[in-house]
Amino acid sequence: MRKWMLPLLILLPFNVIAETPEEKGMAIAIKADKANTGWQDMQSEMTMILRNRRGDETTRQIRNRQLEVIGDGDKALSIFDSPNDVKGTAFLSHTHSNEADDQWLYLPALKRVKRIASNNKSGPFMGSEFAYEDITSQEVEKYTYKWLRDESLGGREVHVMEHYPTYKHSGYTKQVVWVDKERLQALKIDFYDRKGKLLKTLTAHGYQQYIGKYWRPAKMEMVNHVTNKSTTLNWNNYKFKNGFGDRNFDKNTLKRSR
Amino acid sequence: MTTISSPVYILFTKNCLLILLLITSLVAKVYAVEWSGYATVEYQRFVHRPLYPQQPRENLSGAVQLSFVHKWDNGQQVFAYVPFVRLDQHDKQRSHGDVRELTWLRATNNWELRLGIRKLFWGVTESQHLVDIINQTDLVESPDGEEKLGQPMANLALIGDQGTVDIFILPYFRERTFPGTKGRLRTPSPVGDEPARYTSGDKQRHIDYALRWSHYIGDLDIGLSYFDGTSRDPSFISTGTTLIPVYDQIQQWGLELQATKGSWLWKLEAIRRSGSTSSSDYNATTGGFEYSFYGVFGNSDLGLVMEHLYDSRGNLAPTPFQNDLMLGLRWAMNDEQSTEALVGVIADLPSKGGAYSLEASRRLGENWKANLEVRFYQPKKASDPLFVYRSEDYAQLEMSYYF
Numbered sequence: 001m002r003k004w005m006l007p008l009l010i011l012l013p014f015n016v017i018a019e020t021p022e023e024k025g026m027a028i029a030i031k032a033d034k035a036n037t038g039w040q041d042m043q044s045e046m047t048m049i050l051r052n053r054r055g056d057e058t059t060r061q062i063r064n065r066q067l068e069v070i071g072d073g074d075k076a077l078s079i080f081d082s083p084n085d086v087k088g089t090a091f092l093s094h095t096h097s098n099e100a101d102d103q104w105l106y107l108p109a110l111k112r113v114k115r116i117a118s119n120n121k122s123g124p125f126m127g128s129e130f131a132y133e134d135i136t137s138q139e140v141e142k143y144t145y146k147w148l149r150d151e152s153l154g155g156r157e158v159h160v161m162e163h164y165p166t167y168k169h170s171g172y173t174k175q176v177v178w179v180d181k182e183r184l185q186a187l188k189i190d191f192y193d194r195k196g197k198l199l200k201t202l203t204a205h206g207y208q209q210y211i212g213k214y215w216r217p218a219k220m221e222m223v224n225h226v227t228n229k230s231t232t233l234n235w236n237n238y239k240f241k242n243g244f245g246d247r248n249f250d251k252n253t254l255k256r257s258r
Numbered sequence: 259m260t261t262i263s264s265p266v267y268i269l270f271t272k273n274c275l276l277i278l279l280l281i282t283s284l285v286a287k288v289y290a291v292e293w294s295g296y297a298t299v300e301y302q303r304f305v306h307r308p309l310y311p312q313q314p315r316e317n318l319s320g321a322v323q324l325s326f327v328h329k330w331d332n333g334q335q336v337f338a339y340v341p342f343v344r345l346d347q348h349d350k351q352r353s354h355g356d357v358r359e360l361t362w363l364r365a366t367n368n369w370e371l372r373l374g375i376r377k378l379f380w381g382v383t384e385s386q387h388l389v390d391i392i393n394q395t396d397l398v399e400s401p402d403g404e405e406k407l408g409q410p411m412a413n414l415a416l417i418g419d420q421g422t423v424d425i426f427i428l429p430y431f432r433e434r435t436f437p438g439t440k441g442r443l444r445t446p447s448p449v450g451d452e453p454a455r456y457t458s459g460d461k462q463r464h465i466d467y468a469l470r471w472s473h474y475i476g477d478l479d480i481g482l483s484y485f486d487g488t489s490r491d492p493s494f495i496s497t498g499t500t501l502i503p504v505y506d507q508i509q510q511w512g513l514e515l516q517a518t519k520g521s522w523l524w525k526l527e528a529i530r531r532s533g534s535t536s537s538s539d540y541n542a543t544t545g546g547f548e549y550s551f552y553g554v555f556g557n558s559d560l561g562l563v564m565e566h567l568y569d570s571r572g573n574l575a576p577t578p579f580q581n582d583l584m585l586g587l588r589w590a591m592n593d594e595q596s597t598e599a600l601v602g603v604i605a606d607l608p609s610k611g612g613a614y615s616l617e618a619s620r621r622l623g624e625n626w627k628a629n630l631e632v633r634f635y636q637p638k639k640a641s642d643p644l645f646v647y648r649s650e651d652y653a654q655l656e657m658s659y660y661f
Contacts, residue, residue, distance in 0.1 A: 120553075
């Protein structure tokens with residue numbers, strides 16, 4: 001045994017015992033990511049209900065398909081069925097953990113595929129209270145973490161954590177996340193804006209387990225505390241392992257997704 | 259050959275509307291559910307009194323487009339039928355129908371085959387679409403040339419790791435539509451009193467071919483295309499009272515490039531065209547950028563577009579865009595009504611003339627949409643092709659119902 005390894009051996013058990021809140025946060029994030037690995041591909045239908053200050057509602061129907069990419073961000077294709085004037089509009093994204101995402105939009109009236117800039121992640125998705133960064137694939141590398149405490153929320157045992165976006169164009173300084181200890185899924189997220197002020201709160205409801213492993217919510221509710229507007233996402237018909245491949249998420253498929 | 263092309267030929271004759279209705283009602287009975295579409299009413303008001311006595315100062319028009327899409331075989335086969343009809347208060351040539359789409363698609367992992375009438379788009383730039391050559395322009399629909407007629411074709415796409423190769427056989431040629439005597443935004447002598455002329459003896463039955471390779475590598479999207487056939491852009495012979503379109507045989511190479519770098523989109527389109535006349539033998543480019551600011555005035559996006567338009571024919575070019583600069587400002591409010599606006603100018607650099615436009619739209623409720631369009635033409639020289647539009651400034655309001 002070489003001499004220099006001795007101090008390391010002494011330090012090692014000490015480190016395990018005194019795991020910092022940051023290390024504990026990271027460990028939970030990695031565990032959650034691992035629990036949600038291996039689903040391969042998935043499709044679902046989504047109804048988006050936008051509610052303004054007065055409570056007036058408008059509805060959008062969206063079909064989603066996703067492909068898990070191990071070692072990088074996932075691929076996703078969304079097709080809009082309503083409102084009627086944007087029926088057939090489709091959005092393709094190849095997300096990446098460490099570089100800018102690739103995004104294309106298909107405009108059916110012009111039959112045009114447009115590569116679009118992907119750095120507007122903080123912008124609203126379809127006029128809703130969800131930003132692009134709230135709904136695209138969540139990779140471990142996209143945040144740094146800090147564990148705050150454990151508590152219970154709505155009868156579930158949770159870790160309360162802070163996520164700090166590593167992405168410089170993010171609309172948030174931090175997110176406070178309530179993670180279900182057993183299912184490792186977020187039950188509630190408080191979003192803090194660039195000035196550090198509480199901007200939005202997301203709650204997820206009706207989690208169900210699919211193909212014996214993966215938990216997905218039936219409903220998500222986002223409330224904007226500044227504008228008092230809110231958006232509800234209702235998810236239906238989750239289907240896993242449809243046999244999708246890269247070809248189902250290319251520009252050719254985007255062009256004919258109607 | 260005749261047996262294949264004759265039904266297609268019939269479809270575009272004067273009986274077009276009747277056949278449209280017939281197919282529509284047949285398909286409607288079989289699959290009632292898979293229809294969508296829109297109906298729109300358009301009001302145009304021209305700023306200046308017309309140059310020619312038959313022309314109106316204001317105009318009403320209505321259009322309907324239906325869209326029937328039937329998918330089967332797990333989405334690997336699609337049948338689509340999209341008829342379009344417009345009725346115009348004054349201009350007989352603007353009252354027209356078209357089959358925008360009547361097509362069957364079969365898709366596999368490695369190839370996609372499409373047979374029938376279709377619309378498609380090639381290109382990346384905003385001010386004009388040089389490379390986009392497959393579909394003819396439906397000019398009576400809009401003077402900006404963005405509206406297209408359905409094109410009969412067989413198209414095989416071969417899809418691999420090195421991009422997509424599209425092979426096109428185009429068995430029938432569509433003539434450009436032009437405003438009639440009673441229409442605004444027309445040439446001094448109207449087009450259409452006499453049949454079009456062709457360099458090829460096959461006329462409209464000439465079989466055109468096209469090839470295109472398209473791919474993307476990282477933040478670069480690229481397209482390279484070749485077309486051999488009847489030019490979609492006619493030149494004209496004047497008889498004194500009417501203009502006769504002449505369609506030449508051409509070969510065209512096209513290049514499309516877009517680099518997406520953060521908030522910057524860098525764009526280039528270039529064509530090399532050869533034909534039998536000096537007006538169909540040239541190079542042209544459109545190049546520039548779009549830069550976007552996000553989260554302006556709350557949640558709005560603001561895009562700045564700048565493009566240079568070049569044509570090697572210079573002042574002899576039949577297009578107004580031989581050395582022009584396009585500046586545009588795109589504003590998207592990102593609200594639940596999808597409120598958007600685009601203001602722009604295409605300025606002729608040598609003469610300082612220009613064409614100005616404003617396009618704005620907003621959804622009303624769930625199913626209605628309002629569109630405002632304003633165009634102003636300020637040609638500075640009689641030799642500018644825009645000179646024919648010198649008294650055609652207009653504002654247009656459109657109300658559309660989508661179902």
